[in-house]
C-alpha cells in the first residue's frame with residue numbers, strides 16, 4: 642500500500658506561481674585555468690518541469706549543476722534559485738538553500754557500513770529536524786515503497802544490485818522533500834533494462850514529490866521518459882532549446898547525433 646506524501650511547510654512556502662522560474666541562470670561563465678568550459682549559459686527551470694540538459698562528454702554539464710549549488714564558484718553571470726542570488730549567499734544561507742535541493746550524482750554513493758535504513762535516516766536527521774521518531778519511521782517506509790524496495794530497510798549496500806543501489810540513492814535524496822532535484826547522469830553504468838527502470842522511476846518520483854528537476858544525461862531513453870523540455874549544451878552555451886518532439890524531428894546534425 643502506498644503511504645501518503647507529507648507536504649512540508651517549505652514546499653508550500655516556496656512554491657512559485659506557474660510559469661515563474663525556480664532557477665534562472667544568466668550569462669554564466671566558468672573556466673579552469675585556460676579552459677573555458679561555460680562561456681555564456683542562460684537557462685530557466687520552471688516550477689514543476691523536468692528539464693533535460695543534453696551535451697557531449699566534457700561539454701560542462703556537471704560543471705553547470707555544480708555552479709547552481711556553488712559546489713563550484715562561477716567566474717561570471719548570475720544564478721538565482723527561488724529568487725535568491727546564489728552568488729551573494731553567506732555560508733549558512735547557502736546551506737539552507739542546499740537543503741531544498743536534492744542531488745543525485747553519478748556515483749550516488751551510499752555509506753557501505755550502514756544499512757539502507759541508516760543511510761536514509763542520516764540526511765533526514767540532519768536536514769529535517771522538525772520530524773519526530775514516528776515521522777522518520779513513516780517517511781523511510783514511504784520513500785522505500787515509492788522506489789519499489791519496501792523490504793530493503795535492513796539490507797547492507799553490498800547486498801544490493803547496481804539498480805537497487807540507484808533506487809536507494811534516489812530514495813535518500815528524495816526523503817528530505819527537496820523542491821528541486823538535480824540529476825547528473827542518473828542511468829550511467831547501468832544495463833539498458835535497469836536504465837529504463839530508473840528513467841521511469843525518476844518520472845514517477847517527480848510526479849509524486851512534485852519537484853522541479855534538471856536531468857543531465859546523454860541517455861536518450863532517459864530524456865524520452867522524462868523531458869518536458871530539452872536544452873543542448875554545446876561549446877559552452879545553450880545551442881538549442883525545445884520540446885522532445887522538436888528535438889526528435891530536428892534535422893540539425895548536432896541534435897541528430899544524440900537521436901540516432
Ligand SMILES: Nc1ncnc2c1ncn2[C@@H]1O[C@H](COP(=O)(O)OP(=O)(O)OP(=O)(O)O)[C@@H](O)[C@H]1O
Pocket residue numbers: 673678696697698699700701702703704705826
Ligand atoms: N574541478 C575541476 N578542475 C578542473 N577542470 C575541471 C573541473 N571540473 C570539470 N573540469 C573540466 O571541465 C570540463 C567539463 O567537465 P564536466 O564534468 O562538466 O563535463 P560533462 O559534460 O558533465 O561530461 P560527462 O558527460 O563526461 O560527465 C572537462 O574538460 C573537465 O575536465
